[in-house]
Amino acid sequence: MGPYVTLFVLLALLAGLTVGKAWERYKLQDGRWIDRRRALESPHYMLGLNFLVANQIDPAIEELSTAAEAAGDPLEIHLILGNLYREKGQVGRAIQEHQALLQRPHLRKLEHANVLLCLGLDYKHGGFVDRALEAFSEVVRLDPGNRYAMSNLEKLYEEQHQWPDAYAMRQKLAARDPPDQQPRHQEILAFLENEIGLEALKRGEHVQAAQRFQSAIELDAKNAPAYLNLGDVQFAQGDVVAAVSTWERLVGTTPERAYLAFTRLESAYSQMNDLSRFPTLCRRLIAASAQEWRARLALAGYLAAHGQASEGLELLFEALVINPHALALHQGIWRTLSQLKLPSSLVERYTDLAHDAIFYVDPHICVRCRYRSTELLWQCPHCHEWNTFVEERIAPAKDTEATLTS
Ligand SMILES: [Zn+2]
Numbered sequence: 001m002g003p004y005v006t007l008f009v010l011l012a013l014l015a016g017l018t019v020g021k022a023w024e025r026y027k028l029q030d031g032r033w034i035d036r037r038r039a040l041e042s043p044h045y046m047l048g049l050n051f052l053v054a055n056q057i058d059p060a061i062e063e064l065s066t067a068a069e070a071a072g073d074p075l076e077i078h079l080i081l082g083n084l085y086r087e088k089g090q091v092g093r094a095i096q097e098h099q100a101l102l103q104r105p106h107l108r109k110l111e112h113a114n115v116l117l118c119l120g121l122d123y124k125h126g127g128f129v130d131r132a133l134e135a136f137s138e139v140v141r142l143d144p145g146n147r148y149a150m151s152n153l154e155k156l157y158e159e160q161h162q163w164p165d166a167y168a169m170r171q172k173l174a175a176r177d178p179p180d181q182q183p184r185h186q187e188i189l190a191f192l193e194n195e196i197g198l199e200a201l202k203r204g205e206h207v208q209a210a211q212r213f214q215s216a217i218e219l220d221a222k223n224a225p226a227y228l229n230l231g232d233v234q235f236a237q238g239d240v241v242a243a244v245s246t247w248e249r250l251v252g253t254t255p256e257r258a259y260l261a262f263t264r265l266e267s268a269y270s271q272m273n274d275l276s277r278f279p280t281l282c283r284r285l286i287a288a289s290a291q292e293w294r295a296r297l298a299l300a301g302y303l304a305a306h307g308q309a310s311e312g313l314e315l316l317f318e319a320l321v322i323n324p325h326a327l328a329l330h331q332g333i334w335r336t337l338s339q340l341k342l343p344s345s346l347v348e349r350y351t352d353l354a355h356d357a358i359f360y361v362d363p364h365i366c367v368r369c370r371y372r373s374t375e376l377l378w379q380c381p382h383c384h385e386w387n388t389f390v391e392e393r394i395a396p397a398k399d400t401e402a403t404l405t406s
Contacts, residue, residue, distance in 0.1 A: 042066075042067045042070050042071060044063045044064070044066040044067035044070065045063070045064065045067040045071075045077070047059075047063040048060050048061075048062075048063035048064035048067055051063060052084075057084055057087060057088055058088075060084060061081060061084050061085070061088075064077055064080060064081055064084075065081060068081065075101060075104070075107075075111060075115075078097060078098075078100070078101055079098070079101065079114060079115065079118055081097055082094045082095075082097035082098040082101075082118055082122070083118055083121075085097060086118075086121065086122050086125055091122055091125050091126035092126075094118075094122040094125075095119065095122045095123070095126070098115055098118050098119040098122060099119065101115045102115055102116075102119070109142050109143070110142075110143060112142055113138075113139045113142040113143040113146065113149075116135045116136075116138050116139045116142070117135070117136070117139045117146070117148065117149055119135050120132050120135030120136040120139065120149065120152060121152070123135055124152065124156065129156060129159070129160065132152075132156060133153065133156055133157075136149045136150075136152050136153045136156070137153065140153065145176065147173060147176070150169055150172055150173050151173065153165075153169050154166050154169040154170055154173070155384055157169060158192075158379075158384065159384075161195075161199075163192055163195040163196045163199060164196060166192055167189060167192040167193065167196065170185060170188055170189055170192060171189070173185065174186075174189070183220075186219045186220050187219075187220045187222075187223070187386065187387060188386050189219050189220075190216040190217070190219040190220035190223040190226065191216070191223065191225075191378060191379065191386045191387065193212055193213075193215050193216035193219060193226070194212070194213060194216040194223060194225050194226045194229065196212050197209045197210075197211075197212030197213045197216065197226070197229060198229065200212060201229070201233070206233050206236070206237060209229070209233055210230055210233045210234070213226045213227075213229045213230035213233065214226075214230060217230070217249075221253050222253055222254045224250055224254055224257040224260055225378055227246055227247060227249060227250035227253075227261070228247070228250065228260055228261060228264070230246050231243040231244075231246035231247045231250075231261070231264060232264075234246060235264070235268065240268055240271055240272060241272075243264075243268060244265065244268050244269070244272070247261040247264055247265050247268070248261075248265070248281075251265075251281065251285070255285060255288060255289065255292075256289075258285055258294075258295070259294035259295070259298065260376075262294070262295075262298045265278060265281065266278045266298070266302070278298075278302055279299055279302055279303070281295075282295040282296075282298050282299035282302070283295075283299065286299070290322075291322055292322075293318075293319035293320075293322040293323045293326065293329070294319075296315040296316065296318055296319040296322075297315075297316065297319055297326075297328060297329060297332055299312070299315055300312035300313070300315040300316045300319075300332055300336070301332065303315070304335070304336055304339065309336050309339050309340055310340065312336055313333065313336045313337070313340070313346065316329055316332050316333045316336065317333070317349065317350070317353060320333065320350075320353050320354065321353065324353070324354065325363060326363075330354070333350055337350065362374045363391050363392050364376050364377065364389045364390070364391055364392070365389065365390060365391075365392045366380040366382065366383060366385070366388045366389055367388050367389075367390055368380065368383050368385045368388045369382050369383035369385075369388075371383065373389065376389055376391075377389055
């Protein structure tokens with residue numbers, strides 16, 4: 001800043017409001033004074049914004065370029081222009097536009113951060129991950145409170161499977177938030193901790209992996225994959241009792257995810273020669289929740305294997321009313337019906353129950369972006385959010401509206 005600035009400040013102080021307003025209005029850029037109001041008053045600027053609102057990007061670019069030229073190329077308009085090129089898919093042009101802004105002398109710290117943020121988005125859009133990481137990191141260094149840059153960094157680290165870096169970034173984000181938002185942060189940190197544990201497991205480091213799964217559970221007592229993985233490690237190390245207690249904790253804390261541990265628990269119980277424990281567990285879950293169809297399915301399978309196919313079939317019919325689109329139920333019913341030599345009264349009951357049911361092959365749906373999946377996913381492959389999948393249940397034939405239950 002040159003002597004003119006000092007002179008202006010002095011004049012503003014001496015002459016008061018009038019000059020003060022003029023001081024706000026003019027700004028030194030690239031060594032020359034530009035009139036900011038002139039840019040905003042230009043009809044091209046207004047037209048450009050109108051086209052933007054109407055989502056007409058090409059005419060918006062044209063008008064804003066004219067406005068920028070008329071007003072001495074202010075930084076703000078060129079930032080927007082670069083972003084518009086990116087939106088159009090012209091990433092090279094966007095990068096060019098934003099990089100040119102970095103060359104300008106006398107950029108203030110926040111202006112510098114804003115340009116780098118836009119540039120980071122360009123790089124990310126173009127798939128230049130390393131350069132995007134570098135740009136966003138620099139934004140956070142210049143502007144430590146920039147949440148947008150931090151979230152982008154976290155997602156990029158996740159994409160690269162750099163779980164410890166993603167974890168550190170989530171901690172930074174959490175540190176800036178009030179207590180009522182901490183549970184959601186804890187929930188995400190638990191998933192990241194679980195991923196770090198899985199990496200340790202891949203390297204064959206069982207003890208470290210188990211510690212990671214433990215701390216995931218401490219962060220969020222409802223983190224289902226951490227229980228499953230911790231139990232698997234304990235089971236692999238020969239500690240069946242510890243594995244069973246870990247999986248049973250999953251059943252206790254998150255009964256709606258209990259089914260994920262069914263196969264593991266059933267075989268562990270039989271290894272412990274505790275044969276009544278699995279049906280007891282299923283019955284407890286069925287009693288606790290009227291909508292529990294998976295425990296009915298599991299119990300039916302157990303009963304069929306132990307000579308009680310008819311009792312099992314009744315459970316499958318109940319489950320089919322709760323969730324007519326579950327393929328596993330139909331398969332279970334046909335298996336049991338043929339085991340019972342297809343008694344016509346039971347076949348008829350089945351066809352009545354299945355009549356008019358709507359079938360979906362991909363019943364899991366992301367509540368954030370509506371992405372559909374055949375299996376339960378912990379992170380959405382489309383919007384990259386954690387723990388957003390619910391099972392879409394189709395009510396029996398009478399109801400026409402699909403209902404979402406979590
Ligand atoms: Zn999603």
